[in-house]
Amino acid sequence: MVAAVGSAALYTDRYELTMLTAALADGTADRRCVFEVFARRLPDGRRYGVVAGTGRLLEQLADLRFDEDDVAWLQAEGVVDARTADHLRGWRFRGSVEGYPEGEVYVPGSPLLTVRGTFAEAVLLETLVLSVLNHDSAVAAAASRMTSAADGRPCLEMGSRRTHEEAAVAAARAAAVAGFSATSNLAAGRRYGIPTVGTAAHAFTLLHDDEDAAFRSQLAAQGAGTTLLVDTYDVEAAVARAVALAGPDLGAVRLDSGDLGELATQVRAQLDALGASRTRVVVTSDLDEFAVAALAAAPVDGYGVGTSLVTGSGAPTAGLVYKLVAREDASGAMRGVAKASPGKSTVAGAKRAWREMDGDAAVAEVLVVEGSAADDGAPVPGARPLQVPLVSDGVVVAGGTTGADGVRRAAARHEASRAELPAQARRLGRGEPCLPTEVRSAAPSR
Amino acid sequence: MVAAVGSAALYTDRYELTMLTAALADGTADRRCVFEVFARRLPDGRRYGVVAGTGRLLEQLADLRFDEDDVAWLQAEGVVDARTADHLRGWRFRGSVEGYPEGEVYVPGSPLLTVRGTFAEAVLLETLVLSVLNHDSAVAAAASRMTSAADGRPCLEMGSRRTHEEAAVAAARAAAVAGFSATSNLAAGRRYGIPTVGTAAHAFTLLHDDEDAAFRSQLAAQGAGTTLLVDTYDVEAAVARAVALAGPDLGAVRLDSGDLGELATQVRAQLDALGASRTRVVVTSDLDEFAVAALAAAPVDGYGVGTSLVTGSGAPTAGLVYKLVAREDASGAMRGVAKASPGKSTVAGAKRAWREMDGDAAVAEVLVVEGSAADDGAPVPGARPLQVPLVSDGVVVAGGTTGADGVRRAAARHEASRAELPAQARRLGRGEPCLPTEVRSAAPSR
Structure with missing residues (x-):
């Protein structure tokens, strides 16, 4: 609304661009990557989280570009080199995104958003994706x-x-x-x-x-x-x-x-x-x-x-993180990756997310690791799939997610999903997440 | 940065415009008013607050207008009537603002910002002023x-x-x-x-x-x-x-x-x-x-x-409020006003703010109520004045408050003002404000 200097592409931490610069130089910038957005834990004894901001994110993603003045500034400041500056002039997000529909509820580990693209494409979305989803989901959870x-x-x-x-x-x-x-x-x-x-x-x-x-x-x-x-x-x-x-x-x-x-x-x-x-x-x-x-x-x-x-x-940010969970290796094969940092370790591999149901009642969040022994490509029995396509090859494919339509649909989704949760989800006191999260990577014993 | 619908003038609560509509109809819209921005209390046992956002506010205030599409939308939604719509087409802030320099420290009651103008001018600033100052001051206080x-x-x-x-x-x-x-x-x-x-x-x-x-x-x-x-x-x-x-x-x-x-x-x-x-x-x-x-x-x-x-x-908003403290009456005279709501009562009258010093050490915040018996027009002895002119008749008069200059100057102001505070100001545990606030309205006994 205010005539501000700079395009939305600058809603970004400097290190995204310095990583890009190094990756363009060493050839890894083109490696295909999968980043997932999830919460390690819910804030403050909460029972569930609420996905919000997806529509706002898609509104911005469609037009995300670096303008010439941004690029000149980045180069003058020494943030990027000439090669990266050239790259940014033509940069747009051409990858794909799937995610929980806005309004859906989530628990720890739920992959709210999965971003697939080259490292060069996907790394530049991190800060904006997290800003939008962390803020909006925090407010929606309280609401x-x-x-x-x-x-x-x-x-x-x-x-x-x-x-x-x-x-x-x-x-x-x-x-x-x-x-x-x-x-x-x-x-x-x-x-x-x-x-x-x-x-x-x-x-x-x-x-x-x-x-x-x-x-x-x-x-x-x-x-x-x-x-x-x-x-x-x-x-x-x-x-x-x-x-x-x-x-x-x-x-x-x-x-x-x-x-x-x-x-x-x-x-x-x-x-x-x-x-x-x-x-x-x-x-x-x-x-x-x-x-x-x-x-x-x-x-x-x-x-x-x-x-x-x-x-x-009491929980002004949702604590969502954007983590690399898989990437192409030198041979062109996709590999799950995870860091081992104490208290911040991640689970390697992209996850397919399902909500296990008992009739109309949700009973668990089931995450199947792609390419693992548990991933037989079939639907999880008695469960509804949670992820929907949002962006395909850079084009927003999810209909009715932006503007007023997006708000109306998300509100309907939230009402329906909340109604499925167990009664303890409505308790205001501190407690455990209302659904257990089950990560499946081993083959089912049959 | 994002091409959003609507101008910054819509960063406003609906009731500011419905009040304006009624005041235009009953003739009180032209009454001269004084609004003050202050904190009733500091959040969370804090020892002092930090004024921040003034530069951002002035950047926006200079260009604050309702565009034609805003006005048409407001009228179509029934927020304003035809008279008010006409008024908004020509509206800009033509009043005056003074305030603590950005970076200055404050305590409960400190009038961080004083807005003088007609009701029609000043009422429309409330939401934007508070949004900017509440957010930025909360972050600055933590910082x-x-x-x-x-x-x-x-x-x-x-x-x-x-x-x-x-x-x-x-x-x-x-x-x-x-x-x-x-x-x-x-x-x-x-x-x-x-x-x-x-x-x-x-x-x-x-x-x-x-x-x-x-x-x-x-x-x-x-x-x-x-x-x-x-x-x-x-x-x-x-x-x-x-x-x-x-x-x-x-x-x-x-x-x-x-x-x-x-x-x-x-x-x-x-x-x-x-x-x-x-x-x-x-x-x-x-x-x-x-x-x-x-x-x-x-x-x-x-x-x-x-x-x-x-x-x-832990304190994501500074809790600042924007309160009418004086206004013109039917005879044209200015009168202090205050509400009596339990726990939210206000002190009538505009205040001149001084920081009482003992050498280089701040010892108290002294607020002299304008037009009261305590207001002899003279400086408070042993005190430095805290308010500076920011906007005069709608024109920003404070130099070096916006852009990079504003940040540099505010940082210098903050460092100097914090250095004057008593040692207890640096304690992180919960406690009382580090300076007492003294409101003077009675004549000094000499």
């Missing part, structure tokens, strides 16, 4: 816990002011993927077709000579269906005036401070006594999934969530 | 604790992959404001002139048939001054090969896993024994300010910090 705790009551995303202005748009989108009904963020509304909400802040009341004047003005401009903010001075007095001015068709009142459960109960009783039984009570003010759950018994009709949503409710 | 704990050893920002791709650029910038030496993020290097670093990841070693081939290739491309990553397989063997191949002028080795303190000690001894006494030892891998502090006694020459930096080390 899913909130919509789960809200148990059908609408959740409204209102956290833009608590995060980077562009991250705010992505956060609103990720929240919608995980079941939020609307956002306060206008850019997200415009770009992704997410319904927008918002009526007035305390500043509007303070701007006027008294609360009465502010309410009258808001009602005149927005009609009786609006939401009046009633906690600037005295809640009881404000609710009385709100109904007196708007009549019993007042859309909603909003509470943004104090003990929300107690206040909601009082306000509900007062509204009912005033005949405004259809007027809704919306609460905001530092809500997270625990506060939402604690309000289950209170007469609340909607939750506005800000800070804790856009910051992932 | 400042890290550079403080590193006590002169270089800190390198490497967290791009753990946060939104555009937030990553802002995070690299905020880290530089708080004393980080360099970043892995190329976009940040290009936009803000921050030095970039990075040589190779584990994938580069795995791409090659063996570690030897990878090291040879990297040395051929980057020279002996490069940093070799030595923990893909066996650290001791890798260090031996690294020195054998590069010679004693090898720039550095990087450790990215395991017990970093113990490993660094072993590797340092091994390097010295091999005659590579000038080869540096750089550590990465989930560092935060506590891990950095714990490595103070280890022979470490540089810290690469990722996740915890870009996520604010």
